Amino acid sequence: MSEPIIELVDLTKKYRLFTAVDHINLTVRKGEIFGFLGPNGAGKSTTILMMLGLTEPTEGSVRVCGIDPERQPLGVKRRVGYLPEDVGFYDNRDGVFNLIYTARLNSIPEDEAKTRALELLQLVGLEDAAQKNAGQYSRGMRQRLGLADVLIKNPEIAILDEPTSGIDPQGVKSFLNLILKLRDEHGLTVLFSSHNLHQVEEVCDRVAIFNSGKLQAVGDIEALSNQVFGESGHNLEEIYNCFFEGGTEQ
Amino acid sequence: MMNVNITAISQKRFNNNAKKSPYSMSLNRNKVQHPFWVMVSKEISDQVRSWRFIILVALIALTCLASVYTALTQFPKSAGAKSSEDIFFFLKLFTLSDGTLPSFTVFISFLGPLLGLSLGFDAINSEMNRGTLSRILSQPIYRDYIINAKFLAALSVVSFLFVTLGLLVVGAGLIFLGIPPTVDELWRVIFFVLLSIVYVAFWLNLSIFFSIIFRQSATSALAGIAVWIFFSIFYNMIIQLIAKGIAPQQIYSEQQAVNFQNFVLNLMRLNPSQLFSDATVTLLMPSVRSLGALTMAQVEGAIPTPLPLGQSLLMVWPQVTGLVAGTIVLFAISYYLFMRREVRSR
Helix, strand or coil: CCEEEEEEEEEEEEEEEEEEEEEEEEEEEEEEEEEECCCCCCCCHHHHHHHCCCCCEEEEEEEECCCCCCCHHHHHHHEEEEEEECCCCCCCEEHHHHHHHHHCCCCCCCCHHHHHHHHHHHHHHHHHHHCCCHHHHHHHHHHHHHHHHHHHHHHHHHHECCCCCCCHHHHHHHHHHHHHHHHHCCCCEEECCCCHHHHHHHHHHHHEEEEECCCEEEEHHHHHHHHHCCEEEEEEEEHHHHHHHHCCCC | CCCCCCHHHHHHHHHHCCCCCCCCCCCCCCCCCHHHHHHHHHHHHHHHHHHHHHHHHHHHHHHHHHHHHHHHHHHHHHCCCCCCCHHHCCHHHCCCCCCCCCCCHHHHHHHHHHHHHHCCCCCCCCHHHCHHHHHHHHCCCCHHHHHHHHHHHHHHHHHHHHHHCCCCHHHHHHHCCCCCCHHHHHHHHHHHHHHHHEEEEHHHHHHHHHHHHHHHHHHHHHHHHHHHHEEEHHHHHHHHHHHHHHCCCCCCCCHHHHHHHHHHHHCCCCHHHHHHHHHHHHHHHHCCCCCCCHHHHHHHCCCCCCCCCCHHHHHHHHHHHHHHHHHHHHHHHHHHHHHHCCCCCC
């Protein structure tokens, strides 16, 4: 469980005058469920994009599964499943087609892709909507289809950008359980950004708190509680508020 | 929904890793198709299934068949005239018109751009707006696969359409005229079809370019149509104005008149549809010996016979090169812009 799978060293991204990500150092270990927290525009998504090689860092380096995504983007993309914020699908095609298409882009043979797609649709509770066009899916259904889309390529790491937004409470519960189950049974590493502190607290082993491009704190809840309040036992909400509502106690 | 067994998936996971042998373009369902061809075939099926494609194909097929029909009805009248062009009887199917309906080539030069624009105007921006671009880009494919696949898919659809149309016209000619085309005529038709494909590819690339720089597909469609209308209606008017303005007060020599005429013609040739019509006229009317003005000295001693295919091709070579170059330049710009673009979720 201690083998590092994502390593960020002095990672920086500048857009002309604006620094979106400012010298971030972070290590995610294999089999961890890691939470990214922070207000909008704190640099979470930009960090994720750099991990995938979708945007180039200005400074610093990224290693995902020991590979540099800037040099070998395909190697990283083969091992990492990414669920973007507000994911979209081909609206004029049904759910199964969208999944099979992703599978075939990952060089999975068509027959196998089909059986896997149907299994995964069942897993995320969309078996009834499998033949429906993705255009008719609700936001929550799209998120679930997005999770199936991430899992169809058997990733080592799943990067989920606000995966639970738009899903009903019951759905969120099974979504989080599914994530835990995948981690326990397959050693999947999950990196997961969210604004819902309770969800993060429930499933994440460790969290990183971002603010205006800087990493404010990293660690498990206990460690953060000790760091902020000097004592354990505080929950994530109290810790988080400490950083963003006149957080001067540090 | 949690009760489904995940073990089945976990077994698949290891099976899958064992047989990873991509990079074969095979249609066998059990073998793995290279991701690029998966994308191309998906794009082709997207194009063919879309309503706008069906509407445009119907429009083009109908107008072209109508023009071939009028050409066929004109045949008895023109067949009487004994001229050197009679050897190339068959090619008249493409160029003959009775004055009410334009000929086949004119229709292609007018509607071809519309076809190219409609196939590409939402190529990239629709993927961005639907939020599919970032998802597809996080799959193990190179970024340029997306733009290459879109271009190749649209181009193959266009090629298929034009080859079919060309064959239909030739077939109609065979049935109604009863005269088979000569080898030379057949080659000319083949080159004409190729030229039409290049011409549509030019407009296709223009619309892909607009689809990259404009976020809204409506804007990019409008921009494309604006360029099309500018070149098909206003450009010639503007050139006429310029020609009037710079026309010499008095013509002192034949050479001067020819130079002036050629200068105006060259200005017209900045228009892609002018290049296309220059090239088609030369290819389909072998009696055309020059595309510009000639002095009397140059014409002197020329025998009024049709040009052989090689000579016609030589004459249109600059036009063809121009069209191909324009197509490549537009594609290169689009490619550059697309590769530089940062892709975020919508």
